[in-house]
Amino acid sequence: MKIEKVLNNNVVTIIDENGIEQVIMGRGIAFKKVSGDEIEENKIEKIFKLDSKNASERFKSLLNETPxxxxxxxxxxxxxxxxxxxxxxxxxxxxxxxxxxxxxxxxxxxxxxxxxxxxxxxxxxxxxxxxxxxxxxxxxxxxxxxxxxxxxxxxxxxxxxxxxxxESMPNTMNITKLIQDILSIVKYHYKMDIDEESLSFHRFTTHLKFFAQRMFSNKQELSGDDSLYEVVKDKYEASYLCVKKIRDYIKVTYDYELTDEEMVYLILHVQRLTSKKV
Structure with missing residues (x-):
């Protein structure tokens, strides 16, 4: 394994067998080394394989500027x-x-x-x-x-x-805001404090993370059996009315239409969260 470039005493680059540049890090790995020298493999601590030229250049620049x-x-x-x-x-x-x-x-x-x-x-x-x-x-x-x-x-x-x-940082911020807004809708609809230590809360927020990720990635799930939606809607009317507010908020704010299947899951999670059962 030969050095392509020495970035500093602790970082070098190589060209792998596929012609892709990789960044190799190890304390003292490039001490008294120059391009073309063999790397002492026992000094390798980390090999970075970045999938774009732009990311690779940014990474090399960062390592040069950072203690x-x-x-x-x-x-x-x-x-x-x-x-x-x-x-x-x-x-x-x-x-x-x-x-x-x-x-x-x-x-x-x-x-x-x-x-x-x-x-x-x-x-x-x-x-x-x-x-x-x-x-x-x-x-x-x-x-x-x-x-x-x-x-x-x-x-x-x-x-x-x-x-x-x-996700990217902006998407993560959007996901976090959406989850917070949905939790606020549930809280104010029921006029109750949510037990944030409960397993139901953990399950609900986990579901919301993946729902929000799909929503912001425009990966909508296909709607399933409408009959299940009608059954859940009638059985848990209070939870349905709450989720209806969530649906309307998402439609107005994000121009995203919840499917019946997404409504079913939200109704079931809200029901479990607000019935004080884990």
Whole structure:
């Protein structure tokens, strides 16, 4: 395996057998090395395979501009998130998260922290990802002695959510807002507080995440048997009236028409959530 380019002492690129450029990282992997030298494979810590020329160029630029400590921290956070969520992320998260950490620390040092307007929603809807964000800012404090605010835990959580859902940041923000708005409709329709510790709440928000992802991706499910919709609608009238408000809100706000099948699932979830049963 031969070096194509040396980016710094810890990062090189190679050209694989398919002619695709890959970025290889390892502490000291390029020390006293030049293009054409063999890589010491025992020093390889991570190989990044980015699926576009643009992403590859951005990644190389980022690694040139970012302190190695921040790169290591980003890798540590991703490793912890993958273990916690039992999920393997695409390499592109490393680019986005490292870039965010780099600028978050710069902003903090310059006294310019950014308020996370969606922190409350993230804490409610994405609890595991938020806990990873909190772990991350504690990890940064341990590694660098920099005490980032809780808002940054929310921003890091959003990057984890992006990787989990396979969405862009704007779509993730839209998904989060839609879920929050639907929960508010349920709350005010029933004039009740929702038990956010219940299994029903967890099931409902999980369903909403995937529903919202389909909606914003324009992947509507085909409507199933209309007779089931009529049965559920008649059996759970109060839940139907609530979901009807949700349907009308989505139609007006997003110009998206819920199918009967989507209505059925929402009615059943709302019924379970509001009947105080898990």
């Amino acid at each position: 190695m400590e921040y790169v290591d921290i980003s890798r540590g956070i991703i490793k912890y998130a993958e273990k916690t969520l039992d999920k393997k992320f695409e390499d592109v998260i490393f680019l986005a998260l490292t870039d965010h950490i780099n600028f978050a620390i710069k902003r903090f040092k310059n006294g310019l922290p950014i308020k996370n307007e969606m922190l409350w929603e993230i804490k409610r809807i994405y609890r595991k990802e938020y806990s990873i964000g909190m772990w991350a800012i504690n990890y940064i404090k341990y590694k660098l002695g920099i005490d980032l605010p809780e808002d940054e835990a929310g921003f890091i959580a959003l990057h984890i959510i992006n990787a989990t859902l396979g």
